[in-house]
Amino acid sequence: QVRLAESGGGVVQPGRSLRLSCAASGFTFSSYGMHWVRQAPGKGLEWVALIWDDGRNKNYVDSVKGRFTISRDNSKNTLYLQMDSLRPEDTAVYYCARDRVAVAAQMLDCWGQGTLVTVSS
């Protein structure tokens, strides 16, 4: 079955970096766009970033532009989120999610279980 499994979360000091990974299985990873979505404790959902099927296009929410980088390795069926210059307001559960299409942003039809990132001194 389709499965997404995030890893790499943890506690990190402000200004430091962290890299999240999302291992995909049960579908042809290279045929789908992929997203990161986050949820601050007790808050709603916030879209963070999108990468097209072959990685040639990437988009970000303004609050993370220049600090976060989304990437993928289709040979390893893995999605990444490199987070630099972390701020306390980046504290959230980070979900990876599959888009139904390859080269646009539409609907997120499969989600991982999430990984918690806490930015605190």
Added chain:
Amino acid sequence: DIQMTQSPSSLSASVGDRVTITCQASQDISNYLNWYQQKPGKAPKLLISDASNLETGVPSRFSGSGSGTDFTFTVSSLQPEDIATYYCQQYDNLPLTFGGGTKVEIK
């Protein structure tokens, strides 16, 4: 950015009640609107896509309607397992944006 305004932010209803949630977009988004269900401690789940298309395996008591700027999500007969927070999401433009959520509880 397109703002999505959901109401109410929370509601309490009895088993068997009809529950309605509204979502308003800050500009015309055609039918580029999805609905998600998030149960406590779990990841969101896509229930309805393109404003009114029920995802495979989703019970028929769930439905969606609307186009343009005004959308409605309905549970025709609330069940105990429907306790969750529901979110709308637009995909007319990036950034993708979600409504603030509606927490549904059993009275």
